[in-house]
Amino acid sequence: MLVLSRKKNESIHIAGNIKVTVLDVSGDIIKLGIDAPKNIEIxxxxxxxxxxxxxxxxxxxxxxxxxxxxxxxxxxxxxxxxxx
Incomplete structure (x- = not known):
């Protein structure tokens, strides 16, 4: 498993067409935004x-x-x- 540290508003890119962004961190809750093609099931x-x-x-x-x-x-x- 790859483990990455990201701060609010920082992103990672997966396979060139998927972007995961940390939108908010509040206590032990992290909100992620995922930008991916519609044919990718999430x-x-x-x-x-x-x-x-x-x-x-x-x-x-x-x-x-x-x-x-x-x-x-x-x-x-x-x-x-x-x-x-």
Missing amino acids: YRSEVFQAIQAENQQAASSKTDINQLSKLLSTITEDLKKSNT
């Missing part, structure tokens, strides 16, 4: 972690649906065989 850490958890849950649900679909296909084939 999330607070807790929001990003919640999105990741939702994505993992959705991916596991998709696997469950695929397993159910295969099971249904097998049952359907067995029923067709038993009817002939």
Whole structure:
């Protein structure tokens, strides 16, 4: 992890198109301004972690649906065989 010290109104640049500026420091609260292209997604850490958890849950649900679909296909084939 890169650790930098910045004072109020000082900035850092990331990848040439993202600028992070310290807007205010009040006690243990720091306000940052982020200037980045609209296609760059920016999330607070807790929001990003919640999105990741939702994505993992959705991916596991998709696997469950695929397993159910295969099971249904097998049952359907067995029923067709038993009817002939």
